[in-house]
Amino acid sequence: MKRNVKSLLLLFSMLVVLLPFATSASAEPLDEIRQLVHEYYVDDVPESVLSKGSIKEITKHLDPHSVYMSAKEYEGFINGIEQRIVGIGVVLEEDLKGIKIISVIPGGPAARAGMEAGDVITHVNGSSLVGKSIQVAISLISGKEKTAVTLTIERIGQKDSLTKKLIREEITLPNVESEMLGGNIAYIRLNSFATESSKEMNKAIQSLTEADGWIVDLRNNGGGYITAAQDIAGFFPTTVNAFQLREKNTKPMIYPSTVQPRKFTGTTHVLINEYSASASEMVSAAVKEQKAATLYGQTSYGKGTMQSMYGFDDGSVLKMTTARFYSPKGQAVDKVGVKPDIVTKIGTELEISHRDQLIAKVPGYKQLPGLVNVPVTKKFTVEMNTKMNWKHTDKKAIQLIQLGGKEIEAAVEVVNDNTISVVPKKQLSAGANYILVIHPLYKDAQNKLMKQGVYLEIAVN
Missing domain, CATH: 2.60.40.1220 (Immunoglobulin-like)
Known part of the structure; x- marks a missing residue:
């Protein structure tokens, strides 16, 4: 049987159909993945890695963001980007000790159980998460609604591990949240760079047109689709270009921002922190470089890579790093992050930004x-x-x-x-x-x- 291998860029940008490969219906698509890694992985991979006997052995020698997912793991991954979640209400990132919580969704099971950003989940139902990908962690933590999951947690400042038993539930988290703060300063929080992000952002701006200034919150936003990054960058005045992309054996390409019907007017701030990653860093680097907004917070995560998704007929997917991105003028993001214009203490970003907006008005x-x-x-x-x-x-x-x-x-x-x-x-x-x-x-x-x-x-x- 032939498997059609499809590629979807993540941060994702486009659907690309590659030549089909012939494999056994029951076997891992090992030969196909060897070829994909050889041709498209962002860096050259030695033959000693390509000749490994399983997909897992190959991917563990790549970067942490390259992973092979089952159909279930892939579904959970996409649902996370689109904010469609049945789980405990946390946003996660890989960590050497397991899987780190980078934010807790208010009102969800994790929040009610007292879990905090910075906690590291080391075990799920007794199974270790050390060395596991975030996709594996999501598949273990999420599950059917009203079922239980037991987590083992390490917390900074506490010697002993914590055990939390939680009941999974459907988590409703709007992708864009907005309100008018005191002094007529508009606040918009973007939780993920999802399919409908630009449409929801446009509605938020339209509802706050009387604002004298704007605060756009990208804290704890782990990224999403590359096209959404282009779209969101287009809401900032003077942000003509969104990012620069460098793929293997190709010349750097500069991608433009999407022209939007509405833009932020007046003083505009963007909030970032150490958990702002990927597409959040694309937008932050672009608006900082093109002087479209002032950044407040802490240096961002430093995930300046783009992944492509290669899907197989059995629903499994290879998520693989195929490019690095930079600011439009070539400022590196990977492993260095984006440094804010105004460095603040953790947790004070919004207050200080709002204060500066108010003082600027008088x-x-x-x-x-x-x-x-x-x-x-x-x-x-x-x-x-x-x-x-x-x-x-x-x-x-x-x-x-x-x-x-x-x-x-x-x-x-x-x-x-x-x-x-x-x-x-x-x-x-x-x-x-x-x-x-x-x-x-x-x-x-x-x-x-x-x-x-x-x-x-x-x-x-």
Whole structure:
């Protein structure tokens, strides 16, 4: 019987039908894979590797992202990219000790069980994950809805392993999440570079057209399709090119961004961290190089390679590294990652980006000394150095905004001719940070407007 071998690029870009190979229906497509590795693997592979007696023996001498998958493993892999998951609600990456959790989906079984980003799953139902591919891990961890799975976990700072028994369930995770933050700053989170990512991104931008600035969150985004990377890059103004691709024995090729009907307008930030990988790094490198956005966070993962998928009639698939990608001008990504313009502490990326967006909106305002260890029931006193006409005030004169969150509604109480109190209408959040902005909209006793606005930062204990 002949097997039709198909190739689908991952980060994926196109479907390519190769010449068919003749194999036994029950045997591994070993000879075909030898030929594919010889012709298309990104680096030259010695004959001593190609002559190995099994596909597993060959692929273990390639890079960690090249792996042979069964039909079930491949289905789980694709479902992960498309956010179609029955499992425990985690995003995974290979690790020397097993499989590392790079993010936990809020509200899922893993989150409810107290699992955290950085945890390493070493065993699934007693089977070791050491040396196993992420595809194998997904096939073991996922399964039928309402069935149980037992995980053994190592956590940084804890000597003993943890054991978690979880019930699998269908995980619903939108690929694009969006909201308007306080101060009219739009926030869009992209969870995966999937088939419908550009369509969903376009809808999100359309719903937030009144925004004064944009924050695009690619933290913990492990990548996806190469065409989606081109599409997403097209939403950033001035990003003409998406990436440069270098395949084996070919000249470097520069791929353009997809022209989009809508683009981010105004100040735009992109958030990345050590778990932003692959297509996330493509977009980050492109917008940084072409000065279309400012990057906040930590240096990204450093997966600057592209995989192609070669499928066989029995449903099995060879995922193999066939190219390396670079920024459009040739800046390396593989093993070095993309360095942000503004380096932040882990977990503070959104707050700092939002803060900088808000301050950029009020040029010329005076920064007052910040407040720390503020109680959640704090009232804020504003005292002027002259008598004021508090009766005729603009409701927009004072804004209290949680960094990374919404504007907090507050009442203004007159204390005397010089002083008012700003009273939040709900309790502040413990551990959160805020910014209080007083715009120059108040008038003094002579009916003259304030000459200068002010702002101060607030840390709640």
